[in-house]
Amino acid sequence: MAENAVARRGVSISLACRAFGVSEACYRYSPLLSDENEQIADLLVGLTEARKTWGFGLCFLHLRNVKGHPWNHKRVYRIYCELELNLRIKPRKRLKRDKPDALAVPEAPNVTWSMDFMADRLGDGRAFRLLNVLDDFNREGLGIEVDFSLPAESENGSAKVCHGSGGIVLLRAE
Numbered sequence: 001m002a003e004n005a006v007a008r009r010g011v012s013i014s015l016a017c018r019a020f021g022v023s024e025a026c027y028r029y030s031p032l033l034s035d036e037n038e039q040i041a042d043l044l045v046g047l048t049e050a051r052k053t054w055g056f057g058l059c060f061l062h063l064r065n066v067k068g069h070p071w072n073h074k075r076v077y078r079i080y081c082e083l084e085l086n087l088r089i090k091p092r093k094r095l096k097r098d099k100p101d102a103l104a105v106p107e108a109p110n111v112t113w114s115m116d117f118m119a120d121r122l123g124d125g126r127a128f129r130l131l132n133v134l135d136d137f138n139r140e141g142l143g144i145e146v147d148f149s150l151p152a153e154s155e156n157g158s159a160k161v162c163h164g165s166g167g168i169v170l171l172r173a174e
Helices: 002-009 013-020 024-028 034-050 056-066 073-082 154-165
Strands: 112-121 127-135 141-147 170-173
Touching: 002 013, 013 024, 034 056, 034 073, 056 073
Parallel strands: 112 170
Antiparallel strands: 112 127, 127 141
16 A cells, blocks of 8 residues: 555655555565575475375475575475475374174073173272172173172172072173
């Protein structure tokens, strides 16, 4: 706007800059390196087309160390971003886990039982564990063993206690 006022109205540069709130240094500034910027852009486009997996870092190092250009990284990066050459950040590949098979529903009681440990804390902070034994057919609780110290070996003892209610075919421990 200050340039238009100076060119069309014949106003002095200092008056036009004061009127529009622009410093005289900004009025007189003209970028000197646009030809070099075009050269940098052409080299970057050529590099990224030739080597699609190269990001900014490898492109800049190639221009600096192999080609011998003295441009600094901030200038090259600005042009690299203006050209929208940024590589997509690839997300990490996740391991695909197999889905477990659906649990078979038993046809009669005392065919399949499930055993599982649970843990909780009392109000005073002491921890306790529970071993639950369930019948999968009717979800009946066949036995619960509760103790402050319940090791994994107690599964065998609980199974023997519950075994008196009938002969089981399958015992599932989770």
